[in-house]
Amino acid sequence: MTTSTVLAAAGSVSGGEAVTFWILAPLALLGGIGMVAARNAVHSALWLVLTMLCLGVFYVLQAGPFIGMVQIIVYTGAIMMLFLFVLMLVGRDSTDSLIETLRGQRVAALVLGVGFAGLVGTGVFQALEKTTAVGLEQVNAEGNVQGIARLLFTKYVFAFELTSALLITAAVGAMVLAHIERRKQDKIDQPSTMRARFAPGNYPGPKPGPGVFATSSSVATPARLPDGRLTDRSTPAILPQRELTAEETSLKGTNN
Amino acid sequence: MSLLLAQDPTLADFGQDPWWLVLGKIVFAFAFGLLATLLGVWFERRVVGYMQVRPGPNQVGPFGLLQTLADGLKMAFKEDILPKAADKVVYFFAPTISVICAVTALSVVPFGPMVSIFGHHTPLQVTDVPVAVLLLLACSSMGVYGIVLGGWASGSTYPLLGGLRSSAQMISYEVAMGLSIVAVFMTAGTMSTSGIVAKQAHGTELSIFGQTIPAPGWYAILLLPSFVIFFIATVGETNRAPFDLPEAESELVAGFMTEYSSLKFALFMLSEYVAMVTMSAVTTTLFLGGWRAPWPITLWEGANSGWWPMLWFFGKVIALVFVFVWLRGTLPRLRYDQFMRLGWKVLLPINLVWILVLSGLRSIEDWDSRGKLIAVGIPAGILLIATILWPSRRPKTKPTTQEQVDNRPYGSFPLPPMDLQVPPSPRITRVVAEREPANIVAGSDSREV
Numbered sequence: 001m002t003t004s005t006v007l008a009a010a011g012s013v014s015g016g017e018a019v020t021f022w023i024l025a026p027l028a029l030l031g032g033i034g035m036v037a038a039r040n041a042v043h044s045a046l047w048l049v050l051t052m053l054c055l056g057v058f059y060v061l062q063a064g065p066f067i068g069m070v071q072i073i074v075y076t077g078a079i080m081m082l083f084l085f086v087l088m089l090v091g092r093d094s095t096d097s098l099i100e101t102l103r104g105q106r107v108a109a110l111v112l113g114v115g116f117a118g119l120v121g122t123g124v125f126q127a128l129e130k131t132t133a134v135g136l137e138q139v140n141a142e143g144n145v146q147g148i149a150r151l152l153f154t155k156y157v158f159a160f161e162l163t164s165a166l167l168i169t170a171a172v173g174a175m176v177l178a179h180i181e182r183r184k185q186d187k188i189d190q191p192s193t194m195r196a197r198f199a200p201g202n203y204p205g206p207k208p209g210p211g212v213f214a215t216s217s218s219v220a221t222p223a224r225l226p227d228g229r230l231t232d233r234s235t236p237a238i239l240p241q242r243e244l245t246a247e248e249t250s251l252k253g254t255n256n
Numbered sequence: 257m258s259l260l261l262a263q264d265p266t267l268a269d270f271g272q273d274p275w276w277l278v279l280g281k282i283v284f285a286f287a288f289g290l291l292a293t294l295l296g297v298w299f300e301r302r303v304v305g306y307m308q309v310r311p312g313p314n315q316v317g318p319f320g321l322l323q324t325l326a327d328g329l330k331m332a333f334k335e336d337i338l339p340k341a342a343d344k345v346v347y348f349f350a351p352t353i354s355v356i357c358a359v360t361a362l363s364v365v366p367f368g369p370m371v372s373i374f375g376h377h378t379p380l381q382v383t384d385v386p387v388a389v390l391l392l393l394a395c396s397s398m399g400v401y402g403i404v405l406g407g408w409a410s411g412s413t414y415p416l417l418g419g420l421r422s423s424a425q426m427i428s429y430e431v432a433m434g435l436s437i438v439a440v441f442m443t444a445g446t447m448s449t450s451g452i453v454a455k456q457a458h459g460t461e462l463s464i465f466g467q468t469i470p471a472p473g474w475y476a477i478l479l480l481p482s483f484v485i486f487f488i489a490t491v492g493e494t495n496r497a498p499f500d501l502p503e504a505e506s507e508l509v510a511g512f513m514t515e516y517s518s519l520k521f522a523l524f525m526l527s528e529y530v531a532m533v534t535m536s537a538v539t540t541t542l543f544l545g546g547w548r549a550p551w552p553i554t555l556w557e558g559a560n561s562g563w564w565p566m567l568w569f570f571g572k573v574i575a576l577v578f579v580f581v582w583l584r585g586t587l588p589r590l591r592y593d594q595f596m597r598l599g600w601k602v603l604l605p606i607n608l609v610w611i612l613v614l615s616g617l618r619s620i621e622d623w624d625s626r627g628k629l630i631a632v633g634i635p636a637g638i639l640l641i642a643t644i645l646w647p648s649r650r651p652k653t654k655p656t657t658q659e660q661v662d663n664r665p666y667g668s669f670p671l672p673p674m675d676l677q678v679p680p681s682p683r684i685t686r687v688v689a690e691r692e693p694a695n696i697v698a699g700s701d702s703r704e705v
Contacts, residue, residue, distance in 0.1 A: 040343075042343075042346070042408060043346075046346070046405075049401070056394075065385055065386055065387045066386075066387050066390070068387075069387045069390035069391060069393075069394055070390070072394040072397075072398070073390065073393050073394045073397050076394075076397070076398065077393075077394065077397025077398060077400070077430070078397065078427060078430075081397075081400060081401070081404070081423055081427060082427075084404060084405075084408075084423070085404075085420065085423050085424070088404075088408050088416065088419065088420060089420070143386055144386055144387075145386060145387065145447060198668055199665065199668060200665050200666060200667030200668050201667070
């Protein structure tokens with residue numbers, strides 16, 4: 001008798017299973033409620049992680065160790081981690097506002113949600129109350145993993161492959177939408193940058209600073225070259241060049 | 257031989273222990289994790305010290321063995337700083353998540369075979385389940401939460417960047433890690449750790465062209481590509497150098513643990529070292545034969561029975577921890593994009609191709625030798641022909657300095673040649689006489705200045 005069959009013998013609930021269930025089920029519910037009630041998006045995600053972990057343990061209890069572990073690895077480990085990744089990029093201060101955009105929306109959602117849960121719960125309970133589970137021993141006869149693999153790669157191989165094709169299509173679609181085409185000639189490497197810098201028509205040195213003189217402190221004032229000419233390169237292109245009057249451009253003597 | 261085989265625990269041997277034995281095993285695994293941290297930090301500092309030609313810690317206790325203990329005690333009495341912008345609950349829980357996940361993984365590591373403890377015949381392993389290796393993967397993927405949440409909850413920039421980096425890093429390397437375990441599953445036919453150790457006991461009999469050759473049992477030899485990729489992914493997964501980008505000192509101060517101090521910081525340190533030891537133990541279990549003795553020791557009959565295998569197990573783990581330290585002492589840290597490229601564009605494709613080849617080889621195992629020859633020979637031949645006929649890119653001949661000068665358009669500024677070499681010092685005797693002058697063009701370009 002292996003561990004998994006000890007945990008969930010068909011039809012009867014063992015003591016350990018019951019104890020684990022009654023500890024984890026309130027936690028799972030708490031996680032669900034916390035996810036909706038939390039103001040902070042990251043806290044919401046963490047409550048959901050709690051619920052998913054509890055679900056994973058439930059699967060293990062129900063003699064499905066493989067699906068339980070996959071639940072933890074894939075959903076909790078990868079998908080929720082991606083969620084967190086996005087939420088953290090959004091920023092930690094982004095909390096929900098308390099203002100209701102639709103009047104009475106929260107109360108209505110609460111009533112409908114509780115009503116729906118009640119309906120589903122009672123329905124499932126009524127339907128399954130007198131039913132005894134059968135066939136668990138048979139499907140897990142050669143091991144849980146082997147049983148799943150046998151079904152997945154024989155009977156359900158087509159559905160399985162279709163699902164993976166769907167997922168890959170979605171992933172490729174997202175990549176195509178997010179991809180920005182960059183042609184090869186748009187990428188300039190270091191040697192060609194240097195060649196362009198020293199090519200004729202381009203001045204390789206740094207640009208001169210703006211001409212901030214005693215008469216003017218504006219960055220729009222062009223600087224002077226050694227031969228006395230003004231240079232356009234010293235002023236930013238978006239600024240209008242300031243016209244200097246004849247008085248401003250004339251040299252200021254000291255002794256007259 | 258039958259006596260030796262009886263030492264191998266099977267899944268049916270688990271779940272039979274009395275409660276005190278289970279408790280004892282759990283305490284042992286936990287204490288192993290803590291002790292491994294205490295000694296591991298000392299070991300790492302001593303080994304890195306030796307590699308860098310300095311003594312390392314040698315003051316506290318014999319050979320400085322108690323240095324980590326002293327540091328830990330001191331750390332406990334430091335002020336516990338809680339940043340103003342921190343998310344208090346998450347900030348508190350993040351280090352605990354890390355430690356819990358790192359320690360839990362030790363519960364399915366087999367330390368040894370069946371032994372007798374106070375009359376109970378029991379395996380030296382806390383527990384084993386049919387999906388034990390998946391449990392290890394789950395633990396390592398949950399361990400990311402500690403780092404990511406610690407980075408986020410600190411409420412400042414560097415920790416957040418460290419947390420984001422680490423989540424991307426761990427998810428990427430988990431893929432490579434999971435794929436390399438697939439090869440082990442395929443060969444062993446089981447996911448339970450004790451089962452995988454048992455399967456590595458005896459080499460499978462390979463029959464090639466009518467001759468039976470006993471292959472070695474260790475999956476590290478049998479599945480060498482998987483082993484190499486798994487170990488690289490392990491280094492990435494445990495945030496160890498050269499993949500310690502989440503805590504890159506030169507870029508992010510201390511990454512996700514910048515704001516942590518006192519015992520919370522100690523917990524992060526603890527989880528890092530426990531994870532390193534756990535991953536070494538897992539690598540030992542999956543690829544290095546677990547607690548089984550290597551060849552020269554197996555000449556002694558009782559090598560794989562009783563309590564001795566624990567010694568071989570610890571020896572292998574220490575050897576792997578040494579490799580971790582060795583890598584840290586040798587390799588510089590990778591840049592982030594190089595690291596991601598290695599994970600997604602190198603490790604992953606190699607792994608996929610290797611699994612394809614392996615499953616192909618396994619599916620032709622039952623064929624007759626002629627069919628095998630055809631099945632292996634045709635793809636190998638195609639590969640060989642493709643390799644020979646693949647157009648090789650001829651490197652362009654470098655233009656000489658004079659050609660470079662001549663090719664410059666009129667009006668260019670004078671510039672040194674692209675392959676300018678630093679002229680030798682005039683003080684040393686010149687050996688090479690006919691060296692081309694570097695600035696041959698200085699005179700001819702004077703018209704452009």
